[in-house]
Amino acid sequence: MPLFETVKDMGHEQVLFCHGKNPPIKAIIAIHNTSLGPAMGATRLYPYVSEEDALTDVLRLSRGMTYKAACANIPMGGGKAVIIAHPQQKTPELLKAYAGFINNLNGQFITGQDINLTPEDVRVIREQTKYVVGGEEKSGGPAPITALGVFLGIKAAVQAHWQSRELQGLKVAIQGLGNVGKNVCRYLHEHKIKLYVSDVDPAKTAEMQQLFNATVVSNQEIYSQDVDIFAPCALGGIINQQTIPQLKAKIIAGAANNQLADEKTHSQMLTEKGITYCPDYVINAGGLINVYNEMIGYEDTKVMQQVHQIYDTLLTIFDIAKRKNITTNEAAQQLAEYRIINTKKKPNYQ
Numbered sequence: 056m057p058l059f060e061t062v063k064d065m066g067h068e069q070v071l072f073c074h075g076k077n078p079p080i081k082a083i084i085a086i087h088n089t090s091l092g093p094a095m096g097a098t099r100l101y102p103y104v105s106e107e108d109a110l111t112d113v114l115r116l117s118r119g120m121t122y123k124a125a126c127a128n129i130p131m132g133g134g135k136a137v138i139i140a141h142p143q144q145k146t147p148e149l150l151k152a153y154a155g156f157i158n159n160l161n162g163q164f165i166t167g168q169d170i171n172l173t174p175e176d177v178r179v180i181r182e183q184t185k186y187v188v189g190g191e192e193k194s195g196g197p198a199p200i201t202a203l204g205v206f207l208g209i210k211a212a213v214q215a216h217w218q219s220r221e222l223q224g225l226k227v228a229i230q231g232l233g234n235v236g237k238n239v240c241r242y243l244h245e246h247k248i249k250l251y252v253s254d255v256d257p258a259k260t261a262e263m264q265q266l267f268n269a270t271v272v273s274n275q276e277i278y279s280q281d282v283d284i285f286a287p288c289a290l291g292g293i294i295n296q297q298t299i300p301q302l303k304a305k306i307i308a309g310a311a312n313n314q315l316a317d318e319k320t321h322s323q324m325l326t327e328k329g330i331t332y333c334p335d336y337v338i339n340a341g342g343l344i345n346v347y348n349e350m351i352g353y354e355d356t357k358v359m360q361q362v363h364q365i366y367d368t369l370l371t372i373f374d375i376a377k378r379k380n381i382t383t384n385e386a387a388q389q390l391a392e393y394r395i396i397n398t399k400k401k402p403n404y405q
């Protein structure tokens with residue numbers, strides 16, 4: 056699709072193509088919507104196969120951030136950035152050059168750590184720009200809060216799907232046991248849920264087997280497990296034409312961004328199959344909630360209250376979907392767009 060057609064279709068305000076020769080840098084910063092405040096979104100460094108893939112990823116992720124903030128009642132806009140590079144090409148010079156591009160946006164984009172960036176990388180970026188958040192000592196990073204949000208989302212989906220509060224005895228398949236996935240496992244195990252896990256890193260599956268008596272399965276088999284709930288906590292695009300027919304789970308509730316390979320087609324297929332899908336940007340808002348509160352002054356009780364809202368928001372979304380006979384994905388998008396139109400803009404964060 057021609058560039059402006061796509062951007063118009065998805066509703067982005069600005070897309071910045073960042074290029075430099077010395078050091079060589081290619082990055083894209085996408086600002087989707089700043090109606091509620093400056094655009095927030097962490098930066099992902101990834102060796103994209105093509106520039107088209109990088110653009111598609113950043114456009115979808117940044118729009119997801121707009122909806123994420125709106126659904127979580129965070130008065131900020133949505134953006135996201137990708138640096139097209141292999142992790143081995145990551146140098147302090149590259150990160151500093153990238154920080155220069157963030158500065159050019161004068162606070163309209165606030166970023167932090169996503170895939171393939173470390174807290175140390177964020178420190179390097181912070182030397183050059185004030186528009187980065189995350190990695191504060193006191194909050195312990197966003198992942199444990201994201202995991203709590205996912206756990207609460209699972210509870211909401213169980214309530215909506217089976218009208219039940221009972222978690223004990225349920226079976227959950229978790230794909231990806233990184234910072235979020237392992238904490239999701241911990242919450243589920245504490246509630247006597249049986250775990251089935253996969254990860255490309257055998258050390259991580261072994262740890263979950265040992266700590267929580269999880270059953271280890273391969274990445275190919277994770278989709279077809281005879282479980283109640285599937286929790287994708289690794290990559291995007293995993294709900295697609297190939298995987299949907301394999302699913303036995305009745306609920307999809309996980310942290311990964313961009314879970315649906317094609318939002319319209321695949322959310323429709325899930326609805327037809329009677330699967331309750333928790334829209335990714337609603338259930339994984341814990342990370343954003345955490346970094347936003349670091350920015351404005353962290354208070355545990357406030358963060359907990361905002362994360363617990365994920366439960367109620369999901370129930371509202373399931374209810375809208377049922378009443379209007381639309382997918383949960385469409386319902387979440389409608390809720391987000393309603394809030395964006397009806398919320399008065401806050402002054403800029405500087």
Ligand SMILES: NC(=O)C1=CN([C@@H]2O[C@H](COP(=O)(O)OP(=O)(O)OC[C@H]3O[C@@H](n4cnc5c(N)ncnc54)[C@H](O)[C@@H]3O)[C@@H](O)[C@H]2O)C=CC1
Binds near residue numbers: 253
């Ligand atoms: N950390 C956070 O607060 C937030 C994370 N997310 C999303 O949640 C997902 C997980 O995030 P983190 O745990 O922080 O990342 P992470 O990088 O710590 O963990 C990802 C895990 O997935 C595994 N993995 C990679 N490819 C896999 C495959 N094909 N099959 C199975 N496992 C595979 C990796 O080995 C790793 O253990 C990502 O998609 C991220 O964008 C979304 C919102 C907030």
Ligand SMILES: O=C(O)C(=O)Cc1c[nH]c2ccccc12
Binds near residue numbers: 096
């Ligand atoms: O939920 C996402 O995809 C995020 O990008 C959340 C997030 C994690 N760390 C950050 C730092 C600045 C802005 C957003 C985030």
